Amino acid sequence: MKKCIMVAAMLTALIPGLASAGETPAPEGAKVYFIWPKDGATIKGGKFWVRFGLRDMGVAPAGVDKKFTGHHHLIIDDDLPPFDEEIPADNNHVHYGKGYSEGRVSLPPGKHTLQLLFADKNHVPHNPPMFSEKITIYVPAN
Amino acid sequence: MKILKASIALAALIVAGGAVAGDSPAPKNAYLYIGWPNNGEVIHSNNFRVWFGLRNMGVAPAGVDKKFTGHHHLIIDAPLPPMDEEIPADNNHVHFGKGQTETRITLPPGTHTLQLLLADKNHVPHNPPVVSEKITITVE
Numbered sequence: 001m002k003k004c005i006m007v008a009a010m011l012t013a014l015i016p017g018l019a020s021a022g023e024t025p026a027p028e029g030a031k032v033y034f035i036w037p038k039d040g041a042t043i044k045g046g047k048f049w050v051r052f053g054l055r056d057m058g059v060a061p062a063g064v065d066k067k068f069t070g071h072h073h074l075i076i077d078d079d080l081p082p083f084d085e086e087i088p089a090d091n092n093h094v095h096y097g098k099g100y101s102e103g104r105v106s107l108p109p110g111k112h113t114l115q116l117l118f119a120d121k122n123h124v125p126h127n128p129p130m131f132s133e134k135i136t137i138y139v140p141a142n
Numbered sequence: 143m144k145i146l147k148a149s150i151a152l153a154a155l156i157v158a159g160g161a162v163a164g165d166s167p168a169p170k171n172a173y174l175y176i177g178w179p180n181n182g183e184v185i186h187s188n189n190f191r192v193w194f195g196l197r198n199m200g201v202a203p204a205g206v207d208k209k210f211t212g213h214h215h216l217i218i219d220a221p222l223p224p225m226d227e228e229i230p231a232d233n234n235h236v237h238f239g240k241g242q243t244e245t246r247i248t249l250p251p252g253t254h255t256l257q258l259l260l261a262d263k264n265h266v267p268h269n270p271p272v273v274s275e276k277i278t279i280t281v282e
Contacts, residue, residue: 035177035193051177051195058241059201061208069203069241099200099211101243 021083022124027068031055032118032132039135046107046139050074052116054101057130062097063121070126072096074103075115083125087117095123109141162225164266169210173197174258174274181277188251188281192216193244194258199272204239205263212260212268214238216245219254222273228265237265249281 035051037043052072060069075081078092089095096103105114116132119125177193179185194214202211217223220234231237238245258274261267 049197052243053193054243058203058238059243060203060206060241061200061211064202064206064208066203066206066241096200099202099208099241101194101196101201 021127021129022120022122024070024120024124024126025068026070026118026126026128026130027056029055030057030068030130032072032116032130034114034116034132034135037114037135037137039133040137041135042138042140043107044140046109048105050103050105050114052096052101052103053132054118057118059099059101060121061099062095062123065121070118070120070130071099072101072103073117073119073123074105075113075117076105076107077112080115080117080131083129086123087119087125089123097123107137107139109139112137112139163269163271164226164262164264166212166262166266166268167210168212168260168268168270168272169198170270171197172199172210172260172268172272174199174260174272176256176258176274176277179256179277179279181275182279183277184280184282186282189246189248191244191246192256194238194242195274196243196260196272199260201241201243202263203241204237204265207263212262212272213241214243215259215261215265216247217255217257217259218247218249222257222259225267225271229259229261229267231265239265251281253278253280255279 033053035053058069115134118130175195177195200211257276260272
């Protein structure tokens with residue numbers, strides 16, 4: 001039994017490609033990024049539109065099976081989730097399954113992080129995973 | 143004469159409802175705009191990126207039937223095409239049927255106009271049509 005687990009662990013280590021990303025391919029050179037806000041921005045009031053940038057790939061609503069497409073997810077105040085599973089849907093992982101390329105966000109005063117993660121029709125990240133830089137923004141107290 | 147003009151305008155207005163848009167509904171608050179370049183921008187390169195802004199509506203590749211979605215079309219140096227027909231595909235009407243939300247275009251030096259028009263799975267504009275402001279740029 002132990003041997004079996006060891007072999008499995010070794011295999012996983014040898015073939016990380018199988019475990020670290022979903023099965024949907026992303027084209028080489030494709031890029032997900034924030035058009036706005038910029039890293040370090042101070043946003044009075046904390047209500048703003050986040051503009052999702054996507055290069056050399058297309059947007060499609062969740063459930064749509066088209067090559068080199070996906071939909072945006074905005075990760076707020078959290079780390080990247082596992083790349084080989086469905087992205088959770090909660091206040092820290094906002095799904096834009098209707099194909100939106102911008103999202104309205106409302107955040108309380110304080111320091112916040114934002115990161116974009118693109119995913120396929122089943123909400124699983126692509127291979128290779130497509131995510132933006134993690135940015136930090138500040139919402140001043142009223 | 144004044145009455146005649148008014149009647150023609152009224153008739154056009156009434157007929158317009160039936161002929162000026164396709165069959166796919168768009169939400170009333172849908173907002174389409176060119177994120178960059180800005181109106182009046184002077185660009186010191188003949189090759190530049192254009193990003194497409196869309197609010198309260200989603201992007202879907204051509205052929206995909208999902209409510210309140212569409213794909214972008216960039217109209218370059220041309221007026222808006224008819225709103226109740228498939229948007230032509232040529233150098234002046236560039237289709238982004240793969241669901242792209244930005245592009246890179248090459249234009250010769252001079253003054254140019256750019257305008258975005260969203261359209262449904264069949265490349266026909268929505269009802270009401272979702273159109274951006276028409277901007278003018280100069281390529282140096």
